[in-house]
Amino acid sequence: MALPLVGFPIGALDGHRRSRHAFIVLIALAVISGGAISNHGNTDCAAAYRGYLEDLEHKDITAQRRAALQRWALRIYDACETGDLEDAKELFERLDRRSY
Numbered sequence: 743m744a745l746p747l748v749g750f751p752i753g754a755l756d757g758h759r760r761s762r763h764a765f766i767v768l769i770a771l772a773v774i775s776g777g778a779i780s781n782h783g784n785t786d787c788a789a790a791y792r793g794y795l796e797d798l799e800h801k802d803i804t805a806q807r808r809a810a811l812q813r814w815a816l817r818i819y820d821a822c823e824t825g826d827l828e829d830a831k832e833l834f835e836r837l838d839r840r841s842y
Contacts, residue, residue: 787822787830791815794834811837 794815798808814837822830 787819790822790831790834791819794838797838811840 795812798811798815801808803811815834818827818830818833818837821827827833
């Protein structure tokens with residue numbers, strides 16, 4: 743009969759189960775703390791995205807061009823939120839120069 747790993751006293755586990763329990767606890771802690779760490783330092787992603795979209799509203803461009811630029815902006819925002827970009831503002835500025 744398998745013993746439940748959560749809520750079971752660690753002292754009652756044998757060596758293999760104890761290491762397995764420790765591994766599961768470490769994985770759980772990594773998953774829980776991963777969300778807080780992944781967005782650290784990227785607090786301006788949403789502000790840069792909103793700022794770009796507000797600037798885009800005032801441009802005289804076709805609906806197709808506007809939709810394409812909004813999709814590119816969303817991709818930049820997503821990359822920023824996942825931590826793949828360090829400076830999304832620079833990419834939004836480059837995208838802004840392409841919009842004319």
